[in-house]
Amino acid sequence: MKKNNSKGAAATGVLAALAASSCCIPPIIATVAGVGGASSSLSWMEPLRPYLIGLAIVAIGYAWYSHLKPKKADDCGCEIEKPKFYQKRGFLIGMTLFAAVSITIPYYSHIFFPDNKKEVIIIDNNDIQEVEIKIEGMTCDACQNHVDFAVNELNGIVSVKTSYQNKSAIIEFDTTQTSIQQINQAINSTGYKPIKN
Numbered sequence: 001m002k003k004n005n006s007k008g009a010a011a012t013g014v015l016a017a018l019a020a021s022s023c024c025i026p027p028i029i030a031t032v033a034g035v036g037g038a039s040s041s042l043s044w045m046e047p048l049r050p051y052l053i054g055l056a057i058v059a060i061g062y063a064w065y066s067h068l069k070p071k072k073a074d075d076c077g078c079e080i081e082k083p084k085f086y087q088k089r090g091f092l093i094g095m096t097l098f099a100a101v102s103i104t105i106p107y108y109s110h111i112f113f114p115d116n117k118k119e120v121i122i123i124d125n126n127d128i129q130e131v132e133i134k135i136e137g138m139t140c141d142a143c144q145n146h147v148d149f150a151v152n153e154l155n156g157i158v159s160v161k162t163s164y165q166n167k168s169a170i171i172e173f174d175t176t177q178t179s180i181q182q183i184n185q186a187i188n189s190t191g192y193k194p195i196k197n
Helices: 002-020 025-033 043-068 089-103 105-112 141-152 180-188
Strands: 128-136 157-163 168-174 193-195
Touching: 002 043, 002 089, 025 105, 025 141, 043 089, 089 105, 105 141, 128 180, 141 157, 141 168, 141 180, 168 180, 180 193
Parallel strands: none
Antiparallel strands: 128 168, 128 193, 157 168
16 A cells, blocks of 8 residues: 555656646757747646645655655565565656656756857848847746747847846847848747737
């Protein structure tokens, strides 16, 4: 009975950990797979992140408590069956590590976004324009990295600095090679919404 409690609690902890970072995972998958679209569709879960992290920690903690608490002495002389793989300590260690990796995704998500900046040859400085675009739907570093990656795919982008805290992107670009409309379309392709100024 003790082992089953451990398994259920560990599974709950892992699911809570995945849910806590569910707003960050789709942009990474979208970039790796080369697709855009509804990558921000789970951003509504971001306000729940602290509660889901708490649930994951409590559930994993309970799984460890259930697994490690001393067994009552077996006085019936029954044959002890061999534990299944999910009842072993190694499985619980794996579940704990997976939960930790899932919870911390926003802090290392940038490694999944390759550097796609291009060298832009500026012929006339008068063609360079800087614009700040407000963006709805970003909730973490994975979101801002996704926007940076999508905008840098365009020709003529000199620099992109996206901030999910400020809910905006400051973009410097060559107006002879790209336009604000194309930049808005690139942002829109990520699933986040550029707000017209």
